[in-house]
Amino acid sequence: MIVLIGGGLASARAAETLRAEGYEGPLTLVGDELVPPYHRPPLSKTYLSEPADQLIAPEDVYRANGVDVRLARRAVSLDVERRRVVLDQGEHVAFDKLLVATGAAPRRMPIPGGDLANVVTFRTIEDADALRARLCAGPRVVIVGGGLLGLELAASLRTLGHAVTLLEAAPWPLGRLVRGAEVGERIIALHRDHGVDLRTGAAVRAFLGAERVEAVELGDGTRVACDLVIVSVGVRPATDWLDGSGIRVEDGVLVDAGMRTSARDVFAAGDVARAYHPLYGEHVRVEQYGHSAAQGAVAARNMLGRDEVVRAVPSAGSEQFGRRIQVVGRVQGNEQAVLFGDPTALRFSVAFLDGSRLRAVFAMNRPRDAAAARRLIESASPVDRDAIVRTQELT
The missing domain is CATH 3.50.50.60 (FAD/NAD(P)-binding domain)
Known part of the structure; x- marks a missing residue:
């Protein structure tokens, strides 16, 4: 059995x-x-x-x-x-x-007001159905957490025409996947250009309301009025x-x-x-x-008696405002970030290098870079930073 x-x-x-x-x-x-x-x-x-x-x-x-x-x-x-x-x-x-x-x-936030009605998490199909039902009332939505899920929800809800504020405590979104300004600045610009009120360095102190959430209070005392909060903090x-x-x-x-x-x-x-x-x-x-x-x-x-191992390179993908995002590998935090491609057109990649070894790649609308990254990470082949800068390609 x-x-x-x-x-x-x-x-x-x-x-x-x-x-x-x-x-x-x-x-x-x-x-x-x-x-x-x-x-x-x-x-x-x-x-x-x-x-x-x-x-x-x-x-x-x-x-x-x-x-x-x-x-x-x-x-x-x-x-x-x-x-x-x-x-x-x-x-x-x-x-x-x-x-x-x-x-x-999903993690909840152990802060005042965390149990108010309309402070929700998002993980299951039941959560998705419940959110769709709440959207019929056209709520002002606050999303707490600028990870991949929070960003996807912000993009989806804004595309549907809802007022969306995204609050991220760190200096940049996507902090767990790709650390630093090279990616963060462009993610922020993408969302703000499409009407998302994306705020970084925004620590949440409390959710306010009598029975239902009415506002989010930040660490500096600022209050963001809302009808619905989605907590997406891991x-x-x-x-x-x-x-x-x-x-x-x-x-x-x-x-x-x-x-x-x-x-x-x-x-x-x-x-x-x-x-x-x-x-x-x-x-x-x-x-x-x-x-x-x-x-x-x-x-x-x-x-069944085999002796296999999982060798697959970790990877994640997302679609936000028509932009395809791919993350291949793992960023530890001490790598050198090399930006290449065309950031102004949001067709760029960032290679994260540990010496001559590629640890991870963030690619926006550059699927070839994601494919090349998977091959290079798996093989541990040396990568030349100067060649990336010169050719604007990952090979």
């Missing part, structure tokens, strides 16, 4: 891979949402204006492949010795091999249910490059996993769609 705990992409890919690789035994997928695994990236983009079916596979596909899908069920504890998972309704699910793929949950891995299990957890479930946890026959994948990455020589937790798929597939094959 193989059990997959979590209703996201990692579990869906694991189930698909197990059957494709010839596993014919009992297979159970447990998810805490009301629908089977679905694609998350469109939720902050096209889904808000044109809702469409986002299921990775229809329920009848799981039935046809003998996958017992149990929805609206939440794992509350894991007993490694007895090889069983306890669900929220008291049900015990036995396993021979287990995949932990419970993802992550996520935390959903590992609470593993307390007392003996599974090693350090900002996510610690796993090797083959997605094996500290417990025999227990694997982890997706946003909940902090995996050893051969490319970086350390454990990293990558909250990116493609990585979840790769990890789920590798975990499944290793459950």
Whole structure:
């Protein structure tokens, strides 16, 4: 019996891979949402204006492949010795091999007014549907957090005609992905040029209102009037249910490059996993769609006795006001940033170099640079800064 705990992409890919690789035994997928695994990236983009079916596979596909899908069920504890998972309704699910793929949950802000009505987070399809319903009233929206999700929501809501203010505490947006002015200034200009009131260095002190949020108070005392606040300040891995299990957890479930946890026959994948990455020589937790798929597939094959590892270069993509944004690799913070292309036309890239080694690339409307970056990072090929400046290309 193989059990997959979590209703996201990692579990869906694991189930698909197990059957494709010839596993014919009992297979159970447990998810805490009301629908089977679905694609998350469109939720902050096209889904808000044109809702469409986002299921990775229809329920009848799981039935046809003998996958017992149990929805609206939440794992509350894991007993490694007895090889069983306890669900929220008291049900015990036995396993021979287990995949932990419970993802992550949005962080709330522990400040006054954080529990007011219309102070929301955005992660699930239920969140997206609830936001679409609120948009019918034409609210003034404040988004707290200038990461990729916050920026996507700002672009989507502004495109729909809503008044949007985006508040970022750091000097630049996208601080976790690409640090510094080379990218930040241009992201700010892109959003402001399209009517987003994007403010940096804007620390939020409190949400104000009687029962519903009416304003956001900043650290300097400034108040921003609003009808709706979307908090987008990151996520935390959903590992609470593993307390007392003996599974090693350090900002996510610690796993090797083959997605094996500290417990025999227990694997982890997706946003909940902090995996050893051969490319970086350390454990990293990558909250990116493609990585979840790769990890789920590798975990499944290793459950069947393979010895595979995840080597994929972390990458993320976004569409904002018609501009295609791609981030390939990881920025540590001490790299040299090299800007090339045509920033004024918003067709540019920034290469982040550690000596002659390429660590990451931010590309806006330059997909060739993103493809070249993936190849160069994977191969650890030396990169010549002067050649990039001279040719305005990444080769």
